[in-house]
Amino acid sequence: xxxxxxxxxxxxxxxxxxxxxxxxxxxxxxxxxxxxxxxxxxxxxxxxxxxxxxxxxxxxxxxxxxxxxxxxxxxxxxxxxxxxxxxxxxxxxxxxxxxxxxxxxxxxxxxxxxxxxxxxxxxxxxxxxxxxxxxxxxxxxxxxxxxxxxxxxxxxxxxxxxxxxxxxxxxxxxxxxxxxxxxxxxxxxxxxxxxxxxxxxxxxxxx
Amino acid sequence: xxxxxxxxxxxxxxxxxxxxxxxxxxxxxxxxxxxxxxxxxxxxxxxxxxxxxxxxxxxxxxxxxxxxxxxxxxxxxxxxxxxxxxxxxxxxxxxxxxxxxxxxxxxxxxxxxxxxxxxxxxxxxxxxxxxxxxxxxxxxxxxxxxxxxxxxxxxxxxxxxxxxxxxxxxxxxxxxxxxxxxxxxxxxxxxxxxxxxxxxxxxxxxxxx
Numbered sequence: 001x002x003x004x005x006x007x008x009x010x011x012x013x014x015x016x017x018x019x020x021x022x023x024x025x026x027x028x029x030x031x032x033x034x035x036x037x038x039x040x041x042x043x044x045x046x047x048x049x050x051x052x053x054x055x056x057x058x059x060x061x062x063x064x065x066x067x068x069x070x071x072x073x074x075x076x077x078x079x080x081x082x083x084x085x086x087x088x089x090x091x092x093x094x095x096x097x098x099x100x101x102x103x104x105x106x107x108x109x110x111x112x113x114x115x116x117x118x119x120x121x122x123x124x125x126x127x128x129x130x131x132x133x134x135x136x137x138x139x140x141x142x143x144x145x146x147x148x149x150x151x152x153x154x155x156x157x158x159x160x161x162x163x164x165x166x167x168x169x170x171x172x173x174x175x176x177x178x179x180x181x182x183x184x185x186x187x188x189x190x191x192x193x194x195x196x197x198x199x200x201x202x203x204x205x206x207x
Numbered sequence: 208x209x210x211x212x213x214x215x216x217x218x219x220x221x222x223x224x225x226x227x228x229x230x231x232x233x234x235x236x237x238x239x240x241x242x243x244x245x246x247x248x249x250x251x252x253x254x255x256x257x258x259x260x261x262x263x264x265x266x267x268x269x270x271x272x273x274x275x276x277x278x279x280x281x282x283x284x285x286x287x288x289x290x291x292x293x294x295x296x297x298x299x300x301x302x303x304x305x306x307x308x309x310x311x312x313x314x315x316x317x318x319x320x321x322x323x324x325x326x327x328x329x330x331x332x333x334x335x336x337x338x339x340x341x342x343x344x345x346x347x348x349x350x351x352x353x354x355x356x357x358x359x360x361x362x363x364x365x366x367x368x369x370x371x372x373x374x375x376x377x378x379x380x381x382x383x384x385x386x387x388x389x390x391x392x393x394x395x396x397x398x399x400x401x402x403x404x405x406x407x408x409x410x411x412x413x414x415x416x
Contacts, residue, residue: 056331069342
């Protein structure tokens with residue numbers, strides 16, 4: 001597992017070295033080694049299917065369109081608020097009619113969903129993805145007691161825009177790496193990076 | 208039910224329209240007019256809408272909209288619970304249903320769309336709320352189209368350079384003709400004023416994009 005340690009450890013240093021200054025407020029763009037790893041080696045313009053569990057955005061669509069022609073947006077956090085738990089959240093994960101998903105961007109859903117919703121959601125993602133599919137999630141790894149929620153937009157294959165999504169909130173109990181890896185099964189975490197802002201990115205592969 | 212533009216200068220510039228017509232009028236161009244029908248904000252249609260001209264929907268449509276050679280704009284007041292097939296679809300209002308466009312789909316910042324989009328190009332403005340899938344077609348066909356286009360461009364340029372003659376490429380799209388259209392199902396007026404409100408630039412965006 002030396003390669004795994006090297007990938008996971010090496011990413012931290014690289015991320016710290018490239019992280020731009022945190023702006024005082026508002027939106028910001030940050031380099032994302034996790035998103036870069038997600039797309040790394042994916043054949044451009046291949047006929048893949050992408051699932052983004054965040055909001056739909058033009059920039060994200062443009063980036064995904066370089067790799068896939070079938071792209072689906074399912075803003076689960078908005079869905080959660082709208083449905084008020086009358087429907088199991090995992091049932092909000094849309095199916096891809098023609099082929100399972102190859103690339104999934106889960107963003108910070110693990111942090112923002114309740115503990116009871118996490119495993120069913122990951123299970124549904126696994127059901128709807130192909131072996132070899134890649135998943136990317138973000139977890140707040142800072143010690144802060146108050147955290148600002150963000151919405152995320154992929155603006156390039158290695159850059160993500162963070163847009164504030166409401167006021168600061170009490171942080172949920174921090175998810176440690178081992179817990180994230182357990183939650184993500186049957187996706188095997190193969191790469192992880194910690195950014196200067198305190199977000200830890202995980203990239204897993206469906207086994 | 209329909210507010211048709213019957214101007215006789217139709218055809219002078221069928222792709223250039225504007226929507227500064229104000230209350231009760233259809234999108235209108237300053238230099239030329241396209242045939243653009245408007246479903247006003249007080250109109251509700253249940254059933255199938257078909258036709259042979261561009262369409263601005265400010266009212267409600269439940270069913271389907273089939274204008275495959277033309278542009279469909281769902282205005283800011285428009286609510287469509289239907290599948291939409293058109294050449295270009297621009298959404299400023301709300302759509303619950305699938306959208307299929309031969310050229311492109313534009314979701315303006317005020318739009319709310321839930322459904323699947325099939326189009327070679329999709330524009331999502333900041334603020335647009337979209338939940339669904341995007342299918343941009345077969346990548347090999349897209350690549351083939353781009354290559355053909357590029358090749359054609361190169362050969363056109365080459366011909367231009369070698370012959371020192373101007374060459375022109377035919378513009379895509381079709382010319383609106385006839386203006387026939389129909390809707391099957393029931394139509395009702397909900398209000399007494401019955402005025403249609405045009406949003407500035409709506410039809411221009413639809414036709415010009």
